[in-house]
Amino acid sequence: MPQPKNIVILISGSGSNMAAIVRTAQAQQWQQQFGARVAAVISNRPDAAGLQLAQSLGAATQVLRHQAFESREDFDAALMALIDAHEPALVVLAGFMRILTPGFVGHYAGRLVNIHPSLLPAFTGLNTHQRAIDAGCREAGCTVHQVTAELDHGPILAQAVVPVLPDDTADTLAARVLVQEHLLYPQAVHDWLQAQP
Template sequence: MIRIVVLISGGGSNLQSLLDQCQAGILDAQIGAVISNRPDAFGLSRARQAGVKALTLDHTDFTERAAFDRALAELVDAQQPDLIVLAGFMRILTDDFVKQFAGKMINIHPSLLPLYPGLNTHQRALDAGDSKAGATVHFVTAELDGGPAIARVEVDITDQDNAESLARKVLTQEHKLYPAVVDWFVKGRLSLNNNQALLDDSPLPKGGCVLDTAAL
């Protein structure tokens, strides 16, 4: 069975969607550990409630980012993961960390990448006058939110939307998108080769395939 380690920094709602699907047998995988860089992250409580190992590595205990990443790599590696899932992990990872786990680490970002990497994605979409927003799952590389895209979901932006309402709409879709992509990896359908995301050995589009979450 595929073993997953989830990295979080906050509430862990995407973590919860993965926990639920694993417990329901929809995902044929085991979440072996949840690791947070913040001791007060609510996602740790979600893990404990699900009977999953909840670990903390407080980044404030380290004076250098590289030192934290080395310790994190050791902690992650000790869990023997087949897949590392970043679910609201608010740390920029060093090149060495990314290289160590290349091809088996994915992240979800609340924009239609390559648009709006980084923070404040929903307000930036509104300020740009975009008609759509969404979320993208991608392989993690050294470039911030710049790894090969795997899949995305889109939501309409209406005149009534603000950053908060748009964030809620996108997050609801993330909870469907992320487990679907993880399932591809679990079933051996998803891979990374020469910085290209492949599904069933076929290259995925540059921005990732668009999923209809209503069908999930």
């Protein structure tokens, strides 16, 4: 019997990318196809709307409040223990608004992925949509990448491109990119699972 490929998703907010992955996993029957399932959705915020959304989709949820810990290292150590209880093949960051310590990133090296709302390596960090508009870019988009110790610099797994329109604001561009995120992230996770032995 092959080892089950458990996926743990970390969220801090609405969980829309998490929901896109859970729905795709169900629709495409990842359990039957790859032996893969979303084992848990974990949030650092008890009020994250994504927790209720995950529960409504049948996913198990857990909360680990970062405020309960004195240091980033202590929080990450507790988070690793929580994640590792699920024996994850893949840890997915889906709007998880925490800078992770090198120890955490190293622990999940090669099985930790994130989605970033720009065409990396352009516009790492925050305010990506406004920065793309200010720079006069004709195209923007999103990137799924492996997480490394350097913020938004890991190996790129997939990208989706959207046009920047003449009358775009950061909000209208963000909304157009988000539509692509909800398509790209599940596809990138699917492709990662498919590539595993």
